Amino acid sequence: MNAIYTELLARTLPELALVITAFAALGLDLMLRKRKRGAERMREIGRITLVGLLACAGLMLMTSGMEPVFKEVGDARTLGGKFYEFTLGMFASNPLTNVMKLVVVSLTVIVTLVAMERGFTHHIGEFFAVTLFAAVGMMLLLSAEELIVIFVALELTSISLYILTAFHKGSLRSAEAALKYFMFGAVSSAFLLFGLAWIYGATGHTSLVGIREAIVSGGLQNNMILLVGVVFSVGFGFKVAVVPFHRCAPDAYEGAPTPVTAFIATASKVASFVVAAKVLLIAFPTMAGLAYWRDAAIGWTPVLAVLAVLSMVVGNCAAIVQKNVKRLLAYSSIAHAGYIFVGLIGAGALNADGTPNVDAQRFGMTSVLFYVVVYGLTTLGAFGVVHAMEEKAGGCNLENFNGMSKRAPFLSLLLMVFILSLTGVPPLGGFFGKFYLFAAAVNADPSNLGLLWLVWFGVMTSAVSLYYYMLLLKHVYVAPSRDESRVESSVPIRVAMGLTCLAVVVLGVYPTRLLEELGNSLVYLPMR
Numbered sequence: 325m326n327a328i329y330t331e332l333l334a335r336t337l338p339e340l341a342l343v344i345t346a347f348a349a350l351g352l353d354l355m356l357r358k359r360k361r362g363a364e365r366m367r368e369i370g371r372i373t374l375v376g377l378l379a380c381a382g383l384m385l386m387t388s389g390m391e392p393v394f395k396e397v398g399d400a401r402t403l404g405g406k407f408y409e410f411t412l413g414m415f416a417s418n419p420l421t422n423v424m425k426l427v428v429v430s431l432t433v434i435v436t437l438v439a440m441e442r443g444f445t446h447h448i449g450e451f452f453a454v455t456l457f458a459a460v461g462m463m464l465l466l467s468a469e470e471l472i473v474i475f476v477a478l479e480l481t482s483i484s485l486y487i488l489t490a491f492h493k494g495s496l497r498s499a500e501a502a503l504k505y506f507m508f509g510a511v512s513s514a515f516l517l518f519g520l521a522w523i524y525g526a527t528g529h530t531s532l533v534g535i536r537e538a539i540v541s542g543g544l545q546n547n548m549i550l551l552v553g554v555v556f557s558v559g560f561g562f563k564v565a566v567v568p569f570h571r572c573a574p575d576a577y578e579g580a581p582t583p584v585t586a587f588i589a590t591a592s593k594v595a596s597f598v599v600a601a602k603v604l605l606i607a608f609p610t611m612a613g614l615a616y617w618r619d620a621a622i623g624w625t626p627v628l629a630v631l632a633v634l635s636m637v638v639g640n641c642a643a644i645v646q647k648n649v650k651r652l653l654a655y656s657s658i659a660h661a662g663y664i665f666v667g668l669i670g671a672g673a674l675n676a677d678g679t680p681n682v683d684a685q686r687f688g689m690t691s692v693l694f695y696v697v698v699y700g701l702t703t704l705g706a707f708g709v710v711h712a713m714e715e716k717a718g719g720c721n722l723e724n725f726n727g728m729s730k731r732a733p734f735l736s737l738l739l740m741v742f743i744l745s746l747t748g749v750p751p752l753g754g755f756f757g758k759f760y761l762f763a764a765a766v767n768a769d770p771s772n773l774g775l776l777w778l779v780w781f782g783v784m785t786s787a788v789s790l791y792y793y794m795l796l797l798k799h800v801y802v803a804p805s806r807d808e809s810r811v812e813s814s815v816p817i818r819v820a821m822g823l824t825c826l827a828v829v830v831l832g833v834y835p836t837r838l839l840e841e842l843g844n845s846l847v848y849l850p851m852r
Contacts, residue, residue: 335417335467337387338380338425339460345376346456353449365448370440373452377433377459384425387417414470414531419845421467424598424693428466431591431700432459437820438708439583441813442715445491455587458484462595469606471520471530474599478516478563481595482509483586489580501572501579508572515561523553532607545611554608554624563596566661567634577654582714585650586707589657597661597696601668601689609680612672616774625672628665629778635662636785643792649710649720652792653703656746659785660699663761666691666778670764684768686846690758693842698745698753698831705824706742708817709735713806716811722796727805735813735846736800738825744826747793748786753831758786760839 333340349369356365375794405493432455445451461481468474486509490502524530525770526549544550561569577585613623620626639659657819671688673681710720712735717724729736745754762782767776831838 332415334387338383338429339463341380341383342376342456342460342463345373345379346453346460348376348804349373349452350449350454356561366440369448369452370436373456374433374438376456377429377436381426381429384422384429414473415467416469417467419847420598420693420842423841424466424594425463425843427594427697427700428459428462428591431594431704432456432587434704434708434820434824435583435587435591435818438574438586438704438711439581441712442584442783444581445493445648447491447493451488451491453668453785454484454487458488458587459591462591465595465599469532469602471535473522474603474622475513475517477595478599479513481592482563485584485592488587489576491584492579492581496750497579498581499579500624501576504572505576506520508569511628512559512562512569514559516557517742519553519555519559520814522549523557526550526553531601536609537608539608539610550611556610556616557603558598560596560603561631562740564600564661564664565658566631566665567638567658568808570635570638570658572771574651574654577657578648578650578720582650582707582711582720586704589653589707590704593657593661594696594700597664597692601671601692604682605671605685605689609672609685610674610678611672612680612731614674614774614779615669616769617777618772619774623672625710628669628672629775632662632665632669632778633701633781634783635659635665641642641787643789645723646792647723649705649722649725649796652722652796653706653710656789656792657703659789660703660746662785663700663758663782664692664695665759666775666782667695667764669778670761670766670768670775673768679750681768684764686768688764689846690755690839690843693845694835694839695757695761697838697842698757698828701747701824701827702742702754705821705828706739706746708821708824709739709742712812712817712821716807716809718807722799724802725796725799726803728799728811729801731791731805731807731809732811732813734818735811735821738821739800740797741825741828743793743797745832747790751829751832753828753835756832756835758782760835770773813828 349372351355352372353365353369356368375829451566461477461484465474465477465481468477486506487504489505490499492498523535526544527535529535539545565573576588580588591816608624611623612625614621615629616626634658639655639662643652643655647657667688671685671692673684675681713725713728713732714720737743741752745752748758762779765779766773768775
């Protein structure tokens with residue numbers, strides 16, 4: 325038993341580093357509250373938060389390839405003589421979790437730098453502490469391979485995000501957004517927990533691997549209790565904001581402080597999409613069904629296909645009429661969730677005998693992971709630029725950004741790159757991200773092109789998105805400005821946004837390295 329706890333401690337050192345940093349931020353804020361002004365406190369506590377995040381990243385790099393401390397504890401797996409995974413049943417440490425945790429930590433670093441740009445709350449220590457607790461929840465979510473741990477990690481993340489949404493105490497819209505976000509989230513959590521209970525009742529297991537083995541050995545693919553449990557697990561749809569679970573997303577994005585909006589739209593989406601993919605591809609690969617236009621069968625891929633189409637159509641069409649930039653990006657994120665589902669459907673391809681298609685699954689999962697990384701960086705960059713501009717612009721409406729290219733040429737250039745990447749213009753990362761998602765759908769049934777209809781919806785709705793993205797750039801570069809004053813931004817945010825922009829460009833010009841890294845991280849999927 326002591327060996328188990330020691331091994332678990334060694335594997336959770338990065339998360340513990342963030343917890344310690346959160347309490348350090350609270351203590352430092354308590355000491356500085358009467359000595360320094362809000363802007364100075366924001367910078368000081370922000371620096372402490374950055375140190376903790378960098379220490380967390382360093383610990384992950386140090387422990388990513390190490391062999392188990394106690395080899396007889398848990399379950400260690402090697403590939404070609406090299407250690408690649410360790411799991412204690414509920415908490416897994418493998419290349420996939422390590423890579424995606426680094427992505428979440430990197431996004432949190434950028435959010436911290438964006439938040440330090442200007443103050444929006446007097447509760448500075450609490451803000452950074454809750455942000456770190458949310459990051460801990462996301463990291464635990466990425467490592468979870470058991471239903472109870474997944475639910476607890478989801479709730480830790482969700483509750484932290486509810487609190488962060490309401491941090492702009494001077495804004496009634498922020499309080500309204502947090503209340504809506506909380507109410508929708510509570511209902512979705514209830515549905516999710518109810519579904520997980522039915523899944524446990526049908527299989528007798530809460531681990532993802534145990535559920536899959538029980539389904540295969542017991543022939544439970546058509547078990548009604550299990551099917552009801554899977555249906556009620558639609559609570560995951562709220563976490564990734566797909567239609568029809570998107571109702572509170574635009575209000576939450578608009579009302580929350582912009583750094584919080586960026587955090588919700590990026591890091592939480594990365595963790596939620598990864599855990600949803602793991603649940604479907606590890607626990608329910610034989611229940612995927614078929615979503616081919618000539619050959620459909622009951623399963624989770626037809627459900628995802630319907631949600632993908634609805635999300636792409638509703639998200640892009642609703643974004644056209646938005647006058648607020650944050651709401652526009654909110655509806656855009658709903659559409660991008662639909663694009664990601666296209667790749668996930670491709671990953672659920674089955675062979676003729678009903679077994680998972682390993683090649684299609686790995687290619688589809690790799691495309692999903694690549695896209696969530698590119699989407700996270702691009703969306704975070706766009707929100708970061710909006711945050712840097714909005715105070716001088718006078719708000720977040722499109723008209724407030726008129727002529728911004730003359731007032732903030734560098735930030736406007738960065739915004740253009742991020743918007744073009746979201747549109748899917750080559751050679752930026754967003755283009756290749758969508759290309760690989762659509763290729764994964766085609767690869768699922770290359771002989772009959774059964775998912776080509778889904779790719780067609782993706783391409784057509786991407787063309788629709790070009791209108792409202794270009795409308796935003798028109799206001800920035802073409803429309804005249806009533807105010808000619810310069811928009812000044814701090815050196816940290818210019819560096820952070822510049823590096824984010826560089827990453828988006830590099831991932832478009834040279835995506836191979838990240839694709840190889842993500843593909844190699846999937847050595848344990850689908851059957852271990």
